[in-house]
Amino acid sequence: MVLTFIDHVDGTPNEASLQALTLARGLARQLGTELHAIAIGSGADAIGSSIAPYGVSTVHHVADEQLEAYAPEAWGSSIAQLASANGPEAVIGPGTERGQEVLAHAAAELDQPMAANCVEVTPGEPVHVVRHQWGSSLLEEARLKGDPPMLTVPPHALGAQAADAPGDAQLATFEPAIEERRLRVRVSDVETTQTEGVSLKEAEVVVGGGRGVGSEDGFRILEELANELGGAVGGSRVATNNGWRPHDDQIGLTGTKIAPQLYIAAGISGAVQHMVGCKGAKHVLAINTDDESTMVQKADWAILGDLHEIVPAITEEVRKAKG
Numbered sequence: 001m002v003l004t005f006i007d008h009v010d011g012t013p014n015e016a017s018l019q020a021l022t023l024a025r026g027l028a029r030q031l032g033t034e035l036h037a038i039a040i041g042s043g044a045d046a047i048g049s050s051i052a053p054y055g056v057s058t059v060h061h062v063a064d065e066q067l068e069a070y071a072p073e074a075w076g077s078s079i080a081q082l083a084s085a086n087g088p089e090a091v092i093g094p095g096t097e098r099g100q101e102v103l104a105h106a107a108a109e110l111d112q113p114m115a116a117n118c119v120e121v122t123p124g125e126p127v128h129v130v131r132h133q134w135g136s137s138l139l140e141e142a143r144l145k146g147d148p149p150m151l152t153v154p155p156h157a158l159g160a161q162a163a164d165a166p167g168d169a170q171l172a173t174f175e176p177a178i179e180e181r182r183l184r185v186r187v188s189d190v191e192t193t194q195t196e197g198v199s200l201k202e203a204e205v206v207v208g209g210g211r212g213v214g215s216e217d218g219f220r221i222l223e224e225l226a227n228e229l230g231g232a233v234g235g236s237r238v239a240t241n242n243g244w245r246p247h248d249d250q251i252g253l254t255g256t257k258i259a260p261q262l263y264i265a266a267g268i269s270g271a272v273q274h275m276v277g278c279k280g281a282k283h284v285l286a287i288n289t290d291d292e293s294t295m296v297q298k299a300d301w302a303i304l305g306d307l308h309e310i311v312p313a314i315t316e317e318v319r320k321a322k323g
């Protein structure tokens with residue numbers, strides 16, 4: 001079997017996990033083996049129906065009250081123990097913060113290497129992988145020696161595709177033996193920031209603002225446009241560092257990776273650390289005074305001029321079009 005770790009919230013897997021399952025299914029097919037999943041934490045036992053369409057034949061539900069809340073080392077230990085007991089041909093996870101952390105712990109316990117952010121995997125000894133490096137700005141070919149090979153898949157690099165035929169996703173309970181020391185780090189409390197409307201990660205339209213916006217107040221016109229388009233507002237690091245937007249709104253290497261249908265980048269130059277966060281956008285509209293800025297050069301469309309005039313004008317046109 002190829003075993004895939006599912007990152008989820010209360011039984012709802014995130015998109016990155018479905019993308020990891022898609023890559024894992026391709027590998028399982030090449031190896032002529034089954035696709036299994038492992039789900040840990042609150043709501044994990046309800047995950048089957050969401051991942052069955054991706055061809056999962058068995059879902060290993062880790063049943064342990066101590067692991068209901070996120071505990072990276074202990075979760076990793078559960079995966080390591082399941083792998084030791086079942087001898088999977090590969091262990092795969094999503095390249096989310098949790099996916100990377102949990103798989104790294106599992107690999108350390110198994111004393112195996114882990115390759116992060118792989119977009120291609122070809123079976124063999126050693127396994128051949130192609131992976132994202134430098135914030136997805138270059139592709140590296142590597143040979144992965146591991147028993148089992150362990151790897152993660154970067155979010156939004158591949159699409160999530162359902163299988164031709166769904167799997168049974170039969171629930172199998174797994175009870176790991178968790179040592180107390182593995183629970184040194186665990187989530188004790190969760191504080192959620194109240195975001196109105198659609199989240200930046202999942203938004204189909206994102207309106208991003210950078211230094212050109214000029215102030216916290218300046219973001220109002222971006223919010224108005226995002227509201228009209230049913231989208232979310234984000235920003236460059238300049239916008240978050242200046243306190244114009246909360247850190248959660250940062251797009252980029254050290255922020256959120258977005259994958260909307262349309263990214264409207266207003267007053268953002270297009271530094272590499274920003275571009276790696278928005279490279280998943282299907283289309284980009286740049287609004288900038290500088291026709292030589294990277295964002296303008298790389299965008300599908302650009303409007304040259306002052307965003308303080310252009311953004312409200314677009315909002316107005318959208319309102320008119322909506323009647």
Ligand code: FAD
Nearest residue numbers: 210211212236237252253254267268269273274288289307
């Ligand atoms: P600038 O580069 O200053 O660009 C401002 C743009 O606005 C210019 O193109 C200008 O022509 C245009 N402009 C100005 N006035 C107007 C106007 N009135 N109308 C229209 N256009 C106007 N950055 C991120 O964004 N995300 C990250 O995750 C991130 N991580 C980083 C990690 C590291 C380790 C480092 C070193 C840097 C990181 N950065 C990140 C910072 C990054 O290098 C850039 O400094 C930053 O993205 C620049 O933000 P900006 O485009 O808003 O500002």
